[in-house]
Amino acid sequence: MKLLVLGGTEFVGRAMAEEALAEGWEVTVFNRGNHPAPAGALALKGDRTAQGGLDALREGEWDAVVDTWSGAPRAVRDVARLLADRAGRYAYVSSCSVYPFPAPRGNDEHGAVVEGSPDEGQRDYARDKRGAELAAVGAFGAPRTLLLRAGLILGPYENIGRLPWWLGRIAKGGDVLAPGPQALELQYIDARDLARWTLHALRTQLHGPYNLVSAPGHTTMGELLDTCLAVTGSDARLHWTDPKVVTDAGIEPWTGLPIWLPPGEMHEAIHQSDTSKALAAGLRCRPVAETVQDTWEWLCGIGGVAPQRPDRPVVGLDAEAEAAVLNR
Incomplete structure (x- = not known):
């Protein structure tokens, strides 16, 4: 099959391109050329936000397109319209954020979604993703459009910084603030x-x-951090701390302590969604140990500093704030 990946050099887009190449697909990547394309892929250069930025896509045919865009929906609208007659199917990497937050525990694909428009400029993440979904469907039609409503995504090449932050912090050693409870269930996808x-x-x-x-429950906070200890070979000491102590100290869940959310409606919205439809359609998720080990090896291979997307906030707790809680 011939695959066009819009993006294709960072994190999810790179994973798409590399997996397709490994399966023998013919892969083309389209991006601004700021990062090298995976070996074996044909690289087309363009900026979908610029005048004439789609010129490199005005010729060519593909069996499928994968789009990882998370900005203005009209950028998806424009490229999808351009490709609708020359590509078979369109897979858009959306997000569970299209469900109004906080989504109820066990929310599935029938849940209500936020408002969005395919013609909008960039607004906020949830509306942008929903608008982009509508843009893809509007150009390709529902039977040819796949909407990938991903949750928390981890793995090698992560450019958000969540798992890399935990690996770096634990590798540093010493006393580590570990937000409890240890048995807190986590839900993510490599x-x-x-x-x-x-x-x-x-x-x-x-x-x-x-x-x-x-x-839900693919792993736990305890298993995740214990695995980080094991793969880094660190002598760090995890100090499991009651969630209320953490939040009372003014530490922001999800950003201050990445991945973690205290028990309650926020946790249920992010870590308790219903994925039975995808699981019944063949989704298989590798063990957390494999994700953590491979992410650590990748991180070590690039000098220990993960790339950071400029459109996302830097995550992680500074040493002073961590020490203040531990000293309590």
């Missing part, structure tokens, strides 16, 4: 598992929205 399932879905002509994340 970018490579997301890619593998996406290619399967394109081959088998699946369409419509799918919540793309592991089953």
